[in-house]
Amino acid sequence: MDKAYIAQLQKLLKADQVSTSASVLAQHARGESYDHSVMPDVVIFPESTEDVQKVMAFAFEHGIAVTPVAVNSSLEGHTVPLHGGISLDVTRMNQVISFRPEDLLIICQPAMTYPQINEHAKRSGLFFPIDPGAHASIGGMISTNASGTMAVRYGVTADYVMGLEIVTPTGEIIQIGTKARKSSSGYNLTKLYCGAEGTLGVITEVTLKLVGLPEALMAARVPFKSISEASQFVISLIQAGVMVARCELVDANSIRAVNKHYQRSYPEEVTIFLEFQGNPLGIEREAETARELAEAMGAVQFEASRDPKARLELWEARHNLYYASVAAEAGKRNMTTDMAVPISKLAEVIETSISLCENQGFKAYAAGHVGDGNFHLLVFFEDGEEPKLDSLNHDLISLALKAGGTSTGEHGVGLRKLKYMAAEHGPALEVMRQIKLALDPKNIMNPGKKIPAKVV
Amino acid sequence: MDKAYIAQLQKLLKADQVSTSASVLAQHARGESYDHSVMPDVVIFPESTEDVQKVMAFAFEHGIAVTPVAVNSSLEGHTVPLHGGISLDVTRMNQVISFRPEDLLIICQPAMTYPQINEHAKRSGLFFPIDPGAHASIGGMISTNASGTMAVRYGVTADYVMGLEIVTPTGEIIQIGTKARKSSSGYNLTKLYCGAEGTLGVITEVTLKLVGLPEALMAARVPFKSISEASQFVISLIQAGVMVARCELVDANSIRAVNKHYQRSYPEEVTIFLEFQGNPLGIEREAETARELAEAMGAVQFEASRDPKARLELWEARHNLYYASVAAEAGKRNMTTDMAVPISKLAEVIETSISLCENQGFKAYAAGHVGDGNFHLLVFFEDGEEPKLDSLNHDLISLALKAGGTSTGEHGVGLRKLKYMAAEHGPALEVMRQIKLALDPKNIMNPGKKIPAKVV
Numbered sequence: 001m002d003k004a005y006i007a008q009l010q011k012l013l014k015a016d017q018v019s020t021s022a023s024v025l026a027q028h029a030r031g032e033s034y035d036h037s038v039m040p041d042v043v044i045f046p047e048s049t050e051d052v053q054k055v056m057a058f059a060f061e062h063g064i065a066v067t068p069v070a071v072n073s074s075l076e077g078h079t080v081p082l083h084g085g086i087s088l089d090v091t092r093m094n095q096v097i098s099f100r101p102e103d104l105l106i107i108c109q110p111a112m113t114y115p116q117i118n119e120h121a122k123r124s125g126l127f128f129p130i131d132p133g134a135h136a137s138i139g140g141m142i143s144t145n146a147s148g149t150m151a152v153r154y155g156v157t158a159d160y161v162m163g164l165e166i167v168t169p170t171g172e173i174i175q176i177g178t179k180a181r182k183s184s185s186g187y188n189l190t191k192l193y194c195g196a197e198g199t200l201g202v203i204t205e206v207t208l209k210l211v212g213l214p215e216a217l218m219a220a221r222v223p224f225k226s227i228s229e230a231s232q233f234v235i236s237l238i239q240a241g242v243m244v245a246r247c248e249l250v251d252a253n254s255i256r257a258v259n260k261h262y263q264r265s266y267p268e269e270v271t272i273f274l275e276f277q278g279n280p281l282g283i284e285r286e287a288e289t290a291r292e293l294a295e296a297m298g299a300v301q302f303e304a305s306r307d308p309k310a311r312l313e314l315w316e317a318r319h320n321l322y323y324a325s326v327a328a329e330a331g332k333r334n335m336t337t338d339m340a341v342p343i344s345k346l347a348e349v350i351e352t353s354i355s356l357c358e359n360q361g362f363k364a365y366a367a368g369h370v371g372d373g374n375f376h377l378l379v380f381f382e383d384g385e386e387p388k389l390d391s392l393n394h395d396l397i398s399l400a401l402k403a404g405g406t407s408t409g410e411h412g413v414g415l416r417k418l419k420y421m422a423a424e425h426g427p428a429l430e431v432m433r434q435i436k437l438a439l440d441p442k443n444i445m446n447p448g449k450k451i452p453a454k455v456v
Numbered sequence: 457m458d459k460a461y462i463a464q465l466q467k468l469l470k471a472d473q474v475s476t477s478a479s480v481l482a483q484h485a486r487g488e489s490y491d492h493s494v495m496p497d498v499v500i501f502p503e504s505t506e507d508v509q510k511v512m513a514f515a516f517e518h519g520i521a522v523t524p525v526a527v528n529s530s531l532e533g534h535t536v537p538l539h540g541g542i543s544l545d546v547t548r549m550n551q552v553i554s555f556r557p558e559d560l561l562i563i564c565q566p567a568m569t570y571p572q573i574n575e576h577a578k579r580s581g582l583f584f585p586i587d588p589g590a591h592a593s594i595g596g597m598i599s600t601n602a603s604g605t606m607a608v609r610y611g612v613t614a615d616y617v618m619g620l621e622i623v624t625p626t627g628e629i630i631q632i633g634t635k636a637r638k639s640s641s642g643y644n645l646t647k648l649y650c651g652a653e654g655t656l657g658v659i660t661e662v663t664l665k666l667v668g669l670p671e672a673l674m675a676a677r678v679p680f681k682s683i684s685e686a687s688q689f690v691i692s693l694i695q696a697g698v699m700v701a702r703c704e705l706v707d708a709n710s711i712r713a714v715n716k717h718y719q720r721s722y723p724e725e726v727t728i729f730l731e732f733q734g735n736p737l738g739i740e741r742e743a744e745t746a747r748e749l750a751e752a753m754g755a756v757q758f759e760a761s762r763d764p765k766a767r768l769e770l771w772e773a774r775h776n777l778y779y780a781s782v783a784a785e786a787g788k789r790n791m792t793t794d795m796a797v798p799i800s801k802l803a804e805v806i807e808t809s810i811s812l813c814e815n816q817g818f819k820a821y822a823a824g825h826v827g828d829g830n831f832h833l834l835v836f837f838e839d840g841e842e843p844k845l846d847s848l849n850h851d852l853i854s855l856a857l858k859a860g861g862t863s864t865g866e867h868g869v870g871l872r873k874l875k876y877m878a879a880e881h882g883p884a885l886e887v888m889r890q891i892k893l894a895l896d897p898k899n900i901m902n903p904g905k906k907i908p909a910k911v912v
Contacts, residue, residue, distance in 0.1 A: 102691060102800035125695055145640045156638055158647070159615065174884040179860035180796035181828045182612055184601045184651050184868045186881050187888045187907070191614070191647035195640050212697030235558060239581055241668030243699070243734070278699070279745070282738020289735070340636035344558035372637045404635035412640045425642050428630040431895060432643045438894035439887060451643070 006042045012054045019043045028087035031074035040087035047092045049204040057171030067446050068198040070111040070137035076414025082448040104210050110139025110203045126210040129154035139203045144412035145195035152371030153245045158194035165205035169440035198446040214277035219311035220304035222294050223269035230270050231347035233297040234370045242286050246275035251366040257324035258317040273318040325365040329380040339400035340374035340409030374409030418452040462498045468510045475499045484543035487530035496543035503548045505660040513627030523902050524654040526567040526593035532870025538904040560666050566595025566659045582666040585610035595659045600868035601651035608827030609701045614650035621661035625896035654902040670733035675767035676760035678750050679725035686726045687803035689753040690826045698742050702731035707822040713780035714773040729774045781821040788836040795856035796830035796865030830865030874908040
């Protein structure tokens with residue numbers, strides 16, 4: 001495309017808001033995934049909703065692709081500007097607009113990260129309980145419907161989004177949702193924009209629900225002889241009505257890597273990491289119930305503590321498994337999968353997945369948000385193995401879909417899972433396309449992501 | 457419209473699935489609201505998804521309006537077949553398709569009621585924690601995004617809908633959502649259909665998330681000298697991280713009516729009804745925290761118990777306020793409002809609302825899901841007062857919107873709130889219209905509901 005439009009954009013904004021410097025373009029050519037990169041024509045740094053509106057109205061008029069980005073921690077290529085055009089970097093829009101502890105909500109701009117939000121909220125004894133790991137921006141978390149280790153109790157990002165301000169693909173500013181804690185009014189556009197991966201508009205303001213910080217925490221570490229036993233234990237725990245706050249599975253490979261890299265001696269078994277949150281009496285009793293259920297299921301150990309230092313130690317292997325496995329596979333690159341399946345199928349799907357990796361010669365480390373049926377394989381590969389890796393990815397996702405699951409539990413579709421959307425959604429994909437076409441008639445919002453073009 | 461199409465429909469289905477009897481048509485002319493009624497041309501009783509598809513494909517071809525209905529407990533005129541056409545009564549589709557306790561889910565047809573679902577789930581120690589009051593069908597609950605007394609802890613219907621089978625307005629069968637407990641794949645159509653009030657398609661199958669039944673329950677009753685103190689107490693309780701399961705406000709008028717009708721002697725004050733759910737130790741401690749906070753806020757009493765019989769007695773006034781107020785206003789009809797506002801505004805909005813009612817000569821009783829900022833006024837009126845009532849309703853909804861709230865927290869828009877959608881949603885209403893037009897191009901699905909036509 002003719003890049004003469006950039007000169008016009010420069011007239012709409014301040015000089016430092018429009019960049020075509022090679023290094024800035026290169027920074028915006030890709031995210032954290034291993035996928036290919038594409039240079040945008042220009043990077044724009046809006047500082048307000050009005051700036052975003054100017055840019056979107058201009059882009060709509062001229063039919064220019066716009067790819068929104070903030071912290072850029074995406075693992076799935078969401079921020080790769082596939083069709084060049086504008087990389088719309090909202091990182092300057094990172095302020096709290098209004099903190100209303102008496103309404104248990106915070107209103108902020110899209111580039112605030114969730115640790116920054118929590119830093120703010122904790123002054124009033126509140127918090128936003130979604131922790132996807134990377135220091136992600138709230139706009140990105142909403143766009144992928146991110147979750148993390150507390151989803152088993154607190155749910156996913158979408159559950160906390162009360163309202164959004166959006167600049168639409170046609171350059172209109174809309175306010176969606178409400179400041180009330182629930183509503184049955186109008187279509188639920190808020191939830192439609194959660195997980196839309198920037199393909200339906202640009203998020204310029206966010207109203208988030210907050211919850212009270214728990215009075216006390218207790219951590220536990222429970223190794224099992226098999227993934228199946230570990231998984232059964234978790235199902236029985238949830239069925240028993242125990243509101244466990246965190247419930248993570250780490251496979252034996254990962255524990256071995258941690259033992260080696262950090263000189264530890266954890267039992268080299270599949271291990272469940274638990275956290276209980278609540279009042280001190282309540283969580284003591286929950287932990288006791290968990291211990292009984294774990295022992296009945298053949299747990300190798302059950303170690304638990306409320307002491308802050310001991311809690312960190314109990315969870316150390318979970319926290320450090322990424323670094324340990326990267327160290328164990330030094331020199332290799334890695335890909336992260338993100339399937340989620342019905343919980344009863346989780347053990348079998350994880351075991352089969354690891355076999356599929358090993359059969360094709362890839363070393364894989366598994367860790368999962370087991371209460372949600374969501375798990376990640378960290379698959380290591382070397383340059384040149386990408387085609388084989390794609391084939392493996394195909395087998396893994398097919399396995400999850402066959403089990404009634406999804407190709408992505410929390411990372412989003414981005415680029416690499418586009419080709420599985422038809423299999424996953426069937427005729428519903430056409431309804432999604434109708435919505436995309438209705439709201440973005442020129443297909444300028446992050447084109448080529450989330451929903452595959454008709455012929456794939 | 458020419459009703460010759462009915463003969464064609466009779467060929468598509470069994471004889472007892474198509475009715476034009478006057479009494480059946482009259483039963484399907486209105487719901488539970490006081491609004492006007494309109495006769496459908498024909499009532500159809502599908503027995504399967506295939507039946508629904510046949511009807512929708514036919515209706516799409518011929519441009520015939522279709523109004524879905526099941527238990528018909530709507531308070532907002534959702535099931536009034538405004539444009540005649542087909543009343544699609546799915547009450548025969550009321551079976552469990554699959555109960556999978558190991559996956560904490562149940563798959564059922566749309567006319568199952570939530571008490572029936574819970575009857576089924578409790579065999580495995582599970583439950584579906586949404587209780588809108590009337591023995592509503594799950595299809596209706598999804599279509600209005602119903603909630604009830606446990607929303608403060610467990611959320612709303614939409615939070616439990618993992619997936620849906622929908623017959624679209626063009627007669628396609630689509631499966632949306634997933635059997636995994638979370639997903640970031642595709643647009644979130646499931647949540648879009650939650651609260652769509654039958655305007656985007658017909659729900660033919662539902663996959664619901666279940667949760668573990670709590671081990672123990674504790675009830676409490678806490679009268680306060682003012683709505684403001686009562687409301688402040690609830691805010692402090694949630695801020696303190698207490699996961700109260702139910703948290704209901706009942707005004708002094710209602711308590712007086714209960715005392716009179718049932719010969720009781722409850723303190724005639726605004727009263728908060730609490731329920732704690734969890735393990736016995738945890739809820740004892742939660743109740744203790746609640747007592748401390750209530751006393752600090754000037755509560756008149758704090759009575760609590762875990763005993764089943766005592767729990768019922770503690771909550772009696774809450775359970776019976778409807779009957780008591782109807783008895784107190786014998787001979788009058790009533791209208792229920794459904795505003796929700798940011799919690800910090802709740803006390804002021806309730807007080808102003810009651811004044812507005814009294815100033816216009818209406819007796820009103822207030823009860824609220826105070827943890828959600830959602831409250832209902834039961835406003836009594838006599839025949840001929842409808843215009844004055846409409847004017848009152850306008851003032852009440854304007855008040856809620858001005859406070860940053862919504863015209864409907866859980867009952868849905870239906871007919872009576874259509875005229876407030878432009879004020880509530882602003883330019884976002886046009887985006888809703890674009891979605892409706894894209895998915896229902898002939899405007900045959902429950903036309904005239906949820907989203908007002910362009911010129912209102």
